[in-house]
């Protein structure tokens with residue numbers, strides 16, 4: 001501000017008249033004070049700047065420069081300069097008389113005479129208000145900028161064009177662990193910096209954000225760097241954005257680097273990555289197959305293991321939910337689809353479902369699918385993720401455990417435990433279906449002797465063969481179990497509703513088993529003969545305890561043993577008695593057939609005019625010991641024992657012989673005989689040949705032979721039956737469907753059978769005039785026959801009223817006591833001849 005006096009110039013000798021003129025033209029304010037510090041001269045520019053007139057200034061002291069707003073130190077320096085002690089240069093705040101403040105730059109230079117005496121002081125005053133204003137604004141702006149960067153939450157470092165740090169805010173100092181003083185001047189290549197890449201490895205110098213900008217002059221955006229600090233904090237992570245600042249000439253002048261700390265984020269990310277890695281390893285090791293289903297976009301992700309589980313290469317097919325659905329086992333589909341709809345529509349967060357998916361090789365893989373559901377605030381499912389676990393091994397293990405727990409290891413038959421469970425279920429089934437069942441307790445005779453003489457090995461071998469034969473002797477639905485040792489149990493379910501019939505069915509199976517187990521065995525190439533003793537107990541919904549039932553069968557088995565072994569016995573004495581009776585009847589029937597005790601009767605069939613058009617052949621058994629036995633009694637027995645085959649053949653032959661004999665008599669030549677054919681006969685391979693053979697042998701006219709089939713016969717092996725009927729039909733034989741309306745024949749394929757006639761069952765006829773329901777059925781049958789272009793005949797017509805009803809409804813053929821009971825053939829022949 002003030003200068004050394006020795007450096008001040010001396011006043012040049014200037015013609016005094018030139019000085020005012022010179023000063024008047026200067027644009028700068030100039031004034032001169034004398035050694036008394038009075039203003040002696042001032043130019044117009046000065047007066048203008050100060051807002052003073054010459055009168056206000058000339059001759060006045062130079063203290064007009066001392067404005068109270070300016071610095072007191074400046075005042076002293078100005079006064080010293082005016083006194084010639086030193087020069088002055090400075091910027092001061094001044095005030096015009098109008099009160100207006102302005103800034104001025106003041107230069108004061110003391111002038112000396114040639115002898116060195118102070119004579120004058122030369123002053124220049126320049127209004128710098130505008131410049132000052134700009135400077136102040138710049139300062140304020142600078143301050144604002146500094147305040148701004150100081151307060152933003154990011155760290156900001158400003159580098160110069162050579163990477164040296166010019167400025168840094170407190171957040172940057174804090175983040176980088178250095179004070180502003182330590183930072184200023186530091187260059188980006190300073191070894192104090194140690195930056196790391198996102199993966200934690202050291203970052204190359206040229207990749208430091210500031211160096212990238214210096215090199216490329218391009219922004220660096222969102223670069224994550226790790227900063228190693230020398231304090232306890234260790235490593236911090238920051239997201240960096242850096243950009244170049246260019247000067248007016250387009251040259252890079254600064255690089256600004258902004259840091260946002262992301263240490264927490266980075267740690268979370270690292271933790272997440274670790275957790276993902278752990279999850280990946282766990283999944284790799286766990287064998288589970290992850291999947292993910294975005295319900296909104298319907299996009300699905302299946303992990304490689306998912307594909308592998310069902311034998312497909314990854315994405316061998318488009319990964320869709322439809323693919324999964326198409327691989328579902330048909331038996332699981334409905335359940336699983338319904339469960340998913342229910343689960344997604346509810347508020348549950350997780351679920352477990354078991355199902356099977358089709359493997360590429362065709363088999364199904366059992367899977368447990370565990371899923372987690374992501375929902376929005378309204379509870380709508382957005383996404384489902386989970387894993388599939390292959391249950392093959394577990395299922396096999398469960399099966400093995402089940403096998404061990406419920407099956408006998410030697411024979412692989414169910415053991416006592418499983419038998420008891422099945423028995424419990426069977427008893428419940430009895431109550432539901434009103435059907436009875438039977439328990440057959442089978443014990444091998446003399447098994448202990450075999451074990452003792454030939455060894456346990458042979459004993460085991462025999463038991464295995466017995467098990468197989470038992471299995472082969474019963475239906476799929478029946479149970480064969482081994483209780484232990486040589487004790488077996490066969491449980492028959494769903495037998496008849498009638499105790500007598502149930503006993504018969506059980507006895508049949510028992511006989512079959514007896515016969516099967518009596519066949520010779522081969523024990524290691526050695527022939528062996530074994531017999532069983534069988535005890536039978538029947539059960540129904542009233543049977544009390546399982547153990548009690550088993551004991552009854554056991555007791556019956558001991559009874560069989562006591563009665564000489566190799567036989568069967570019923571627990572219930574009345575059952576036993578009925579079985580005994582039945583066995584005797586069977587033997588008698590067999591003998592009776594041999595001895596010619598069977599004969600045929602015929603019942604007339606008439607038309608509307610009550611003329612005999614034919615007759616139904618009905619067999620009779622004239623037993624010397626039993627009298628005339630009804631076919632209702634012995635036909636079921638004949639069917640159960642297979643005797644129906646020779647019996648049926650006998651009846652057919654007898655009928656054909658009569659037809660052949662009648663052919664020559666005009667009164668009889670047109671009579672048609674209907675012969676009942678049982679299902680067993682029809683299912684015999686040679687049946688067609690047998691019928692044709694009898695026709696050939698007797699010479700009967702096939703046109704006069706009608707075969708009566710029952711409805712139930714048409715339910716099994718339909719194609720075979722149709723083929724046989726067609727062959728017989730092609731020879732002129734006709735068919736009538738007996739007992740129509742009592743069976744379950746499906747009307748939908750009735751027209752596939754080459755029938756000629758439907759026979760309305762007598763039960764509908766009997767009550768047709770009493771019970772409207774039966775009348776309706778009879779009407780429907782007649783209408784149906786009409787629709788199918790079949791003839792219709794009503795059987796069991798006993799009254800004129802019944803006949804009239806049938807006639808009124810369109811039935812034109814009748815059979816029943818009203819027209820004649822079944823009668824011996826001679827009688828029938830005579831009646832036809834009389835007509």
Ligand SMILES: Nc1nc2c(ncn2[C@@H]2O[C@@H]3COP(=O)(O)O[C@H]4[C@@H](O)[C@H](n5cnc6c(=O)[nH]c(N)nc65)O[C@@H]4COP(=O)(O)O[C@H]3[C@H]2O)c(=O)[nH]1
Pocket residue numbers: 603617618619630631632635648651676677678738739762795796797798815816817818822
């Ligand atoms: N209440 C009443 N009954 C009447 C009337 N008209 C006829 N019947 C009886 O009804 C049965 C009609 O024979 P089905 O339905 O074929 O029923 C026959 C048939 O299924 C079977 N059957 C008879 N003979 C043979 C045969 O040679 N072979 C086969 N497989 N079964 C036969 O035995 C069943 C019973 O024969 P049957 O005792 O002779 O009994 C005959 C007959 O006597 C009537 O107006 N009122």
